[in-house]
Amino acid sequence: MKNQFVNPGFLVNYIRPLTPWCGGIAILLVMIGLWFSFYNSPIDYQQGNAVRIMYVHVPSAWMSMGIYSFIAISSFFGLVYGHITAFSLAKAAAPIGATFTAICLISGSAWGKPMWGTWWVWDARLTSVLILFFFYIGYIVFSKSFNDFSKGEKFSSILAIIGLVNLPVIKFSVDYWNTLHQPASISKFGSPSIHIDMLIPLLIMFFAFIFIFIHLLMIRLQLELNNRRLNIKNMKSYGDLK
Amino acid sequence: MNRRQNKIITISFLVAVLCCSIFLILYALRDNVIFFYSPSEIEKKVSNDDIADGSLIRLGGLVLEDSFQRGEDNYVSFVITDLKNEINISYSGILPDLFREGQGVIAEGYIEIIKFKNKDNILKKQLKFNASNILAKHDENYMPPEVSEALGLEY
Numbered sequence: 001m002k003n004q005f006v007n008p009g010f011l012v013n014y015i016r017p018l019t020p021w022c023g024g025i026a027i028l029l030v031m032i033g034l035w036f037s038f039y040n041s042p043i044d045y046q047q048g049n050a051v052r053i054m055y056v057h058v059p060s061a062w063m064s065m066g067i068y069s070f071i072a073i074s075s076f077f078g079l080v081y082g083h084i085t086a087f088s089l090a091k092a093a094a095p096i097g098a099t100f101t102a103i104c105l106i107s108g109s110a111w112g113k114p115m116w117g118t119w120w121v122w123d124a125r126l127t128s129v130l131i132l133f134f135f136y137i138g139y140i141v142f143s144k145s146f147n148d149f150s151k152g153e154k155f156s157s158i159l160a161i162i163g164l165v166n167l168p169v170i171k172f173s174v175d176y177w178n179t180l181h182q183p184a185s186i187s188k189f190g191s192p193s194i195h196i197d198m199l200i201p202l203l204i205m206f207f208a209f210i211f212i213f214i215h216l217l218m219i220r221l222q223l224e225l226n227n228r229r230l231n232i233k234n235m236k237s238y239g240d241l242k
Numbered sequence: 243m244n245r246r247q248n249k250i251i252t253i254s255f256l257v258a259v260l261c262c263s264i265f266l267i268l269y270a271l272r273d274n275v276i277f278f279y280s281p282s283e284i285e286k287k288v289s290n291d292d293i294a295d296g297s298l299i300r301l302g303g304l305v306l307e308d309s310f311q312r313g314e315d316n317y318v319s320f321v322i323t324d325l326k327n328e329i330n331i332s333y334s335g336i337l338p339d340l341f342r343e344g345q346g347v348i349a350e351g352y353i354e355i356i357k358f359k360n361k362d363n364i365l366k367k368q369l370k371f372n373a374s375n376i377l378a379k380h381d382e383n384y385m386p387p388e389v390s391e392a393l394g395l396e397y
Contacts, residue, residue, distance in 0.1 A: 042386030046340060051384060080249045116377045117338030123277035161253060165260045169268070178276040178302060180348060185382040195385040 006083050008225045015218045022215040029208030036201035044198075051198070053111040059206040060104040061129070063213060065167055067097030068132060071139065072164040075157035087153040088228065090160065091143050092220035096213055098136035105129060116180055124173035125181035128166060135163035149231045278302035278348045281327040288355060288367055295355040301329060301371060302348040302379070310343050322349060322371075333373040340378035349373040 004010045037055035044051035071090045078086035108126070109119045120126065143156035174183045186192040192199065268275060278300040279287070287293045301322055309321035317334040320343075331349050341347060351373035360366050385393075 042388075044384055045387045045390035046380055054384070076253060079253065080246055115338070115340055115380055118375075118377055121277065121377070124275050158256075161257060162260060164257065165264050169264070177272070178278050178280070180277055180377060180379060182380055182382045185384060193383045195389060197386065198384050 006085050008085050008088070011085060012222055012225060015221070019215060019218040022211055022218060026208055026211035026215050029204060029211055033201055033204040033208045036204055041201045042195070042197050047115055050111060050114050053107055054198075055201050055205045057104060057107040057111055058202060059209045060100045060107065062206060063209050064097055064101035064104050064129070064132060065170060067093050067100060067213065068136070068160075068163065068167060071097065072160045075160040078153065079157050079161075084225075084228065087157065088221055088224040089217070090157065091153070092217055092224045093213075094136060094140050094143070096216050096220070098133065098140065100209070100213075101129065101133040101136055105133060112180075118180075121180050123179040123181060124177045125170065125179050128170045128173050132163070132166055132170060135159070135166060139163070148235070149228055280324040281322060281329045282324055284329065284353070284369070285327045288353075288369060293353060293355070296352055298350075298352055300348055300350045301331075301353075302346065303329075305341070305343045305345055305347055307343045322347065329369050329371050331371045331373050333376055335374075335376070337376055338378040340380055341376065346379035346381070348377040348379060350375040350377070 005014075033055065037052050041052070041055075043049050071093050074086045074090035074093070077083060078090065105126075108129075112121075113119050139156050139160050142159055143152045146152035146155070173179060174181050185194045186199070186202075194202070279302070281301065281303055284293065284299070284301060293299065303322040303324045306321035306323045306328060311319050313319065315334060316336070317332070318337065319330065319332045321328050322331055323329075331351075333349065333351070349371060351371055354370040354372065356368045356370060358366055358368065
């Protein structure tokens with residue numbers, strides 16, 4: 001049973017019928033979440049309507065960190081056990097994670113201008129998230145810059161594991177140093193300092209983003225596995241692979 | 243199996259070394275990684291002669307209640323406090339929407355250290371801060387206005 005899921009052919013047969021369902025759930029959740037965040041959530045006592053940017057910004061920030069951990073863990077299993085599926089999962093997830101990080105940076109910038117009075121500052125939180133974005137870009141570029149697939153996978157996996165060090169820096173940057181960015185509201189000890197009417201749309205959007213990620217990951221995993229097959233075929237026909 | 247264990251050990255060692263080095267780098271840079279100084283930190287640095295007159299720094303704290311004054315041509319002055327020390331700020335320009343008395347703000351600008359002798363002939367230092375940019379901070383609390391009114395917060 002365990003080995004079956006590592007087998008790419010078996011996995012693709014298993015996830016192919018699930019893909020449209022995940023997409024459907026994602027669309028439904030995004031619609032509900034957007035309705036909540038635009039029409040059925042209160043304004044903030046300080047920030048007024050600008051607080052609605054949070055419902056996109058915060059879930060995409062969580063996704064960017066979660067997907068990076070996923071890539072690093074997959075890369076670890078790929079390196080240690082040599083599973084094709086683990087490498088392909090990591091490579092399939094990278095552009096999705098990079099997009100979520102970009103959404104997080106852009107929406108944060110759009111939120112910062114009206115509230116803080118600036119698009120961008122080099123404080124610890126903002127800078128460490130930008131570094132995370134560069135790690136994503138580096139991973140994608142590295143994994144594609146070798147003719148030999150397996151070489152690119154190996155080097156980019158090491159890069160992904162190195163970048164894992166950045167995640168605790170992002171998480172704790174707002175606690176250890178003085179930053180312009182405010183500290184965490186939800187993932188902290190004690191009760192969350194966010195009103196329940198604002199927490200509900202935030203969590204719906206978070207689950208919507210998770211389903212978007214799973215949906216895209218399923219599609220991209222099939223693409224990566226097919227790419228790999230093509231690459232091996234090409235290498236055989238050019239005589240690179242003996 | 244042995245090769246697999248070797249790989250796990252190598253990767254764990256790599257991550258551990260990296261964590262240590264990143265920690266040491268950030269620890270060594272802790273004075274530069276922070277985005278702003280509090281008034282107390284600046285007072286301490288000025289008394290230790292760590293800050294030269296006219297240097298560009300960022301100062302953060304709360305706007306002291308009843309200290310905000312508006313002058314001509316967008317000129318404003320107020321006091322930033324960390325509830326221990328206070329520094330006078332002068333600024334001319336547009337203030338962010340969240341700027342209020344009691345709000346956390348960050349002032350970016352040049353510090354002026356005025357040295358003078360008081361009547362007992364002891365050298366004193368007085369600080370003036372000419373801000374070129376004001377940023378507003380907001381806290382991690384999110385709630386509707388009705389709730390904040392019920393809690394007795396003034397905004």
